[in-house]
Amino acid sequence: MPKIKLSENTVQTIKSVCAEFDNKESELINVLHKVQGKLGYLPAEVQEVIAKGLNTSVARVYGVVTFYSYFTMIPRGEFPISICMGTACYVRGAEQVLGEFKRQLKVEVGESTPDGKFSLNCLRCVGACGLAPVVTIGEKVFGRVAPTQVKEIIAEYRQGCASENAKSA
Amino acid sequence: MDVINLVIDNKPVVVKKGTTILEAAKGIGIHIPTLCYMKLDDLNIENKPGGCRICVVEVDGRRNLAPACCTDVSEGMNVNTHSIRAINARRTVMELILSDHPADCLICAKSGNCDLQNMAHNLGIRKIHYQGEQSHYREDTSPAIIREVDKCIMCRRCEMMCNEVQTVGVLSAINRGFNSVVAPAFEMNLDHSVCTYCGQCVAVCPTGALTEVDETGKVVRALSDSAKTVIVQTAPAVRAALGEEFGYEAGTLVTGKLVAALRRLGFDYVFDTDFAADLTIMEEGTEMLNRLGRHLAGDKEVKLPILTSCCPAWVKFFEHHFPDMKEIPSTARSPQQMFGSIAKTYFADKLGIKREDLVVVSIMPCVAKKYECGRDEFKVNNNPDVDFALTTRELAALIKISNINFRTLPNEEYDNPLGESTGAAVIFGTTGGVIEAAVRTAYELHTKKELPRLNFDELRGMEGIRKATIDFDGTPINIGIAHGLGNARKLLEEIQAGKSEFHAIEIMSCPGGCIGGGGQPYHHGNAEILKKRQRAIYQEDTKKSIRKSHENPYIIQLYKEFLGKPMSEKAHHLLHTAYFDRTE
Numbered sequence: 001m002p003k004i005k006l007s008e009n010t011v012q013t014i015k016s017v018c019a020e021f022d023n024k025e026s027e028l029i030n031v032l033h034k035v036q037g038k039l040g041y042l043p044a045e046v047q048e049v050i051a052k053g054l055n056t057s058v059a060r061v062y063g064v065v066t067f068y069s070y071f072t073m074i075p076r077g078e079f080p081i082s083i084c085m086g087t088a089c090y091v092r093g094a095e096q097v098l099g100e101f102k103r104q105l106k107v108e109v110g111e112s113t114p115d116g117k118f119s120l121n122c123l124r125c126v127g128a129c130g131l132a133p134v135v136t137i138g139e140k141v142f143g144r145v146a147p148t149q150v151k152e153i154i155a156e157y158r159q160g161c162a163s164e165n166a167k168s169a
Numbered sequence: 170m171d172v173i174n175l176v177i178d179n180k181p182v183v184v185k186k187g188t189t190i191l192e193a194a195k196g197i198g199i200h201i202p203t204l205c206y207m208k209l210d211d212l213n214i215e216n217k218p219g220g221c222r223i224c225v226v227e228v229d230g231r232r233n234l235a236p237a238c239c240t241d242v243s244e245g246m247n248v249n250t251h252s253i254r255a256i257n258a259r260r261t262v263m264e265l266i267l268s269d270h271p272a273d274c275l276i277c278a279k280s281g282n283c284d285l286q287n288m289a290h291n292l293g294i295r296k297i298h299y300q301g302e303q304s305h306y307r308e309d310t311s312p313a314i315i316r317e318v319d320k321c322i323m324c325r326r327c328e329m330m331c332n333e334v335q336t337v338g339v340l341s342a343i344n345r346g347f348n349s350v351v352a353p354a355f356e357m358n359l360d361h362s363v364c365t366y367c368g369q370c371v372a373v374c375p376t377g378a379l380t381e382v383d384e385t386g387k388v389v390r391a392l393s394d395s396a397k398t399v400i401v402q403t404a405p406a407v408r409a410a411l412g413e414e415f416g417y418e419a420g421t422l423v424t425g426k427l428v429a430a431l432r433r434l435g436f437d438y439v440f441d442t443d444f445a446a447d448l449t450i451m452e453e454g455t456e457m458l459n460r461l462g463r464h465l466a467g468d469k470e471v472k473l474p475i476l477t478s479c480c481p482a483w484v485k486f487f488e489h490h491f492p493d494m495k496e497i498p499s500t501a502r503s504p505q506q507m508f509g510s511i512a513k514t515y516f517a518d519k520l521g522i523k524r525e526d527l528v529v530v531s532i533m534p535c536v537a538k539k540y541e542c543g544r545d546e547f548k549v550n551n552n553p554d555v556d557f558a559l560t561t562r563e564l565a566a567l568i569k570i571s572n573i574n575f576r577t578l579p580n581e582e583y584d585n586p587l588g589e590s591t592g593a594a595v596i597f598g599t600t601g602g603v604i605e606a607a608v609r610t611a612y613e614l615h616t617k618k619e620l621p622r623l624n625f626d627e628l629r630g631m632e633g634i635r636k637a638t639i640d641f642d643g644t645p646i647n648i649g650i651a652h653g654l655g656n657a658r659k660l661l662e663e664i665q666a667g668k669s670e671f672h673a674i675e676i677m678s679c680p681g682g683c684i685g686g687g688g689q690p691y692h693h694g695n696a697e698i699l700k701k702r703q704r705a706i707y708q709e710d711t712k713k714s715i716r717k718s719h720e721n722p723y724i725i726q727l728y729k730e731f732l733g734k735p736m737s738e739k740a741h742h743l744l745h746t747a748y749f750d751r752t753e
Contacts, residue, residue: 044355057338058354059362066343 006045013038014046018053025056028064032071041075077112077119079157081105082136086125089133093147097133098122100147104154117158175246189217190226190237190248201226201250202259204266204288205324206238207373209696211631212653212680216329216373221322222262223288227252234258263292268299270376271319277377282691284375285322306350311359313366313382313539318350321378327351327370334680335654337486339364363489363751367482367654367678368536368687373694381536381688384557385567391528391556392435398520399528400438401431402508402587405446405598406534406683407561409705413690413698414565415575420701422709425580430564431532432581433573441583442531443590445508446597446606448727449479450718452744453501454610455735457673461615464672465644472497474649474664474671477603479503481541482678484748486654491661492750500745504597505531505538506547508587509554510743515731516587524552531558534598534686537678546746560688589723592623592716595709600652600682601628601635602706604675608639608648609717616642623716629707631681631700634659636671649674652682 006014017034021027031050036042042065051058065071083089083098098109101120105113112119128134131143135153142153171186177194184193194201205221208214217238225234229247234255237248249255267289274280306318323342328351331340339353339362353362371379391399412423431439456475463471476498478484484503487494502510508531513524520527531538535558541547542555559567568575583589593609596602605628612620627637628648633656639646649671651657657676663669679685684702685692692698715721732740 047354057332057341059338059341059343059352060332062354063341063343067345067349 004043004045006049010039010046011049014049015053018050021054023054025054028054028056028061029068032061032065036071041072043073043075072110074110074119075112075116078117079137080119080121082121082123084124084126084128084132084134084136085122086129086132088129089125092132094133096147097135097145097150100150101135101154104150118154173242173244173246175242175244175248177248178250184242186241188242190228190235190240190242190246191224193242194237194248194250199250201237202288202291203238204284204322204375205326207324207326207694209680209692209694209699211700212696213633214330214334214680214696216324216326218325221266221324223259225255225258225262226250227255260292260294263289263294264297264299266322267294267297268301269303270322271303277320278380278383279320279374279377283377284693286376302347304347304350306352309358310382311364311366311540312543313536314359314364314368314371315380315382316352316359317378317380318352319378320376321351322376323349323351324375325351326373326375327379330369330373333655335365335367335369335678336658337363337365337367337654340370365482365485365489365654365678366537366540366687367486369679370687371536372679372685372687372689372691381560381563382539383563384539384559385563385570388530388557388559388567389570391530397526397528398437398522399435399530400440400512400516400587401436401530401532402440402442402445402505402512403427403431403532404442404505404534404538404683405595405602405706406686406689406702407532407564408595408709409598409684409702410534410689411561411565414562415568417576418701419698420705422705423575424709425582426575426578427532428583429578429581430568430573430575433578434567434571436530438584438587439581440508440512440587441590441594442504442508442533443594443597444587444721444723445504445511446479446594447591447718447721447724448507448511448744449501449504449597449603450593450606450610451724451728451735452507452740453477453499454607454614454718456499456501457607458611458615459736461611461646461672474669474674475499476673477607477675478746479597479603480537480676480678480683481535482537483654483657483676485537485540485751486657486678487661488749488751490658491665492752494661494664495748495750497664498748500747502547502744502746503541504594505533505541505555505558506746507744509542509547511727512587513549513552513554514743515727519586524549528557529555531555532561532564533558534561534683534689535679536560536687538688561686562688562690565690586723586726589721590713591718591721592710592713593718594721595713596706598683598706599629599703600677601630601650601675602682603677604628604648604650604673606718607673607675608646610719612639612641613717614719615644618642620717624711631703633680646673647671651675652677653680654678 047061051061135142135145182197201224204223207216219236219239224237226237227249228235309316328340331337408424412421428439478498509529512529517527538558542558547554593606605625635650637648647670651660681699685699
């Protein structure tokens with residue numbers, strides 16, 4: 001695993017989250033949750049700082065990170081795509097939708113595109129079964145997604161960032 | 170006191186509130202089978218994740234079966250430990266465990282000593298009705314320990330030892346469901362982790378998932394090489410445990426047979442690590458007196474307490490976890506390494522052979538000794554002072570392979586000059602022994618008076634942390650003892666915080682000291698075995714005609730002929746070492 005050097009700022013962020021939870025080992029899950037919220041993911045170096053902050057072993061932190069599917073050690077894309085694989089979505093063709101996302105983005109589940117724009121994941125039920133199959137991108141929910149729409153959705157986000165870039169330039 | 174009345178297998182029983190069904194049953198002689206559960210009485214070591222479900226029993230009025238190891242008794246409970254439902258459940262659980270376990274028992278290192286194998290036998294499993302995918306994980310070989318994760322049954326005993334008892338924190342259950350394994354952080358290999366190789370995970374593993382690196386083949390090859398002179402040293406704790414491998418009651422001393430067996434195996438000289446333990450006391454004791462003397466004279470620079478440094482797992486532990494304190498432990502090498510160093514200089518010279526033609530083998534109760542003898546600072550021109558370290562278990566295997574009938578062997582004596590030792594040396598094998606041996610010598614060297622007594626009962630016992638003040642003829646010396654690295658950590662944190670009152674502290678990594686080492690015959694969770702070994706060690710001490718290290722005539726001769734005096738330049742070069750910061 002290549003070593004990442006964490007910036008002093010990031011280390012301070014992690015330490016202050018630990019302190020927020022009184023540096024208690026029993027708060028490990030809460031700390032991980034909050035740190036992932038801030039940094040987007042939990043690479044090895046981050047887990048080491050957390051272990052030190054909560055006075056526990058890195059092995060234990062890693063154990064918890066790998067137990068819960070919510071936690072990830074891979075950086076999420078700017079636009080994290082999740083395809084619902086719950087029963088309703090599945091029977092209404094979520095697998096085909098997922099296949100199309102894989103083809104279009106050329107990534108597997110759990111991976112990110114090389115430009116860091118998109119990451120692809122599966123989840124189980126967002127509680128919008130009436131709209132099955134469901135795809136979420138960031139906070140936004142797309143309902144009744146057909147494989148044919150996938151290309152268009154991706155393009156929309158690509159253009160979105162292109163126009164934003166143009167604006168900021 | 171709150172008591173509970175219940176019935177187990179039709180027998181009424183009265184126990185304290187808070188007792189588990191398992192313990193209540195044990196009290197009336199009913200043995201409920203367990204697998205993941207393990208308890209070492211008096212050592213505060215207990216593993217009861219309630220994970221394996223082998224110990225399930227039927228309780229009247231309860232819908233599901235109860236795991237006996239972690240279900241407390243309640244008033245009026247009626248327990249049936251062998252109802253057809255309980256037996257069937259137990260057998261189903263065992264079949265499910267076996268369905269994801271490699272069936273290579275015939276060639277497994279743990280065969281015959283495997284709790285899983287024994288349990289399958291006791292439950293009468295003849296067929297596995299469940300077939301499906303088996304989990305696979307890479308094998309991990311380190312200098313001392315092999316992890317064969319496919320054989321892991323997730324009992325979590327190793328994890329409990331590594332985290333709760335030793336506070337080393339290398340092993341943890343990771344991933345979930347079918348993919349879960351016990352592994353170091355980020356699934357790195359052991360030799361990249363902060364593992365101390367204490368081997369307590371190996372000592373408690375119920376299967377062949379964790380074993381020591383087997384070096385018996387290398388030793389057999391060395392013994393059959395006519396160009397080599399092969400000598401052997403035996404650690405103190407080996408003589409109090411080896412007999413168990415040959416059907417002797419725990420705590421039977423087999424020193425004479427051990428020597429005879431090694432001679433039959435073809436070692437040219439059979440020596441004793443105890444000799445080197447006496448040498449350790451001369452060096453460590455002198456260093457302790459130097460530091461104490463300077464401290465008592467008001468020198469603020471001197472670092473106290475002095476910590477013992479015989480235990481390689483302990484050394485690696487503080488190098489990883491307390492590198493800021495690496496100046497505090499004694500610089501004295503461990504007895505194993507002192508022996509190797511003296512053997513390949515003093516003794517090789519006596520024989521008139523080159524160090525490369527002398528092979529030094531050690532028999533140790535320890536797996537960390539394998540790692541220790543491979544450390545670079547204990548090599549000269551890449552030739553190690555100690556070539557191979559075998560565990561007590563490996564020696565037993567070697568004796569069995571070589572068709573030696575251990576029980577009919579005569580008692581034989583060690584060779585000289587490196588085989589003579591005192592009672593002070595033999596007690597190195599138990600917690601409290603090193604410091605007691607040091608006190609015997611330091612007292613007499615310091616006060617120039619003869620000790621009024623030799624047994625220091627206040628330093629003995631099985632409590633994790635012990636404290637005593639010894640009167641050095643008017644000077645009170647505060648001594649601390651810790652066994653188990655978690656206990657050691659507590660004393661180290663006191664020192665770090667500037668709260669330590671001790672002048673000297675003995676630390677051994679394994680619970681009980683070397684008698685409970687990771688390389689000893691398996692105790693299978695029976696702490697009584699450790700206590701019997703400890704008694705045997707003290708018994709050996711009292712049988713010795715000389716019981717103080719500085720009175721060992723061969724040690725006196727070694728200093729006269731070769732080393733000069735303790736802490737001399739030559740002694741520094743051959744018998745002392747330095748420690749490294751391993752945090753990066």
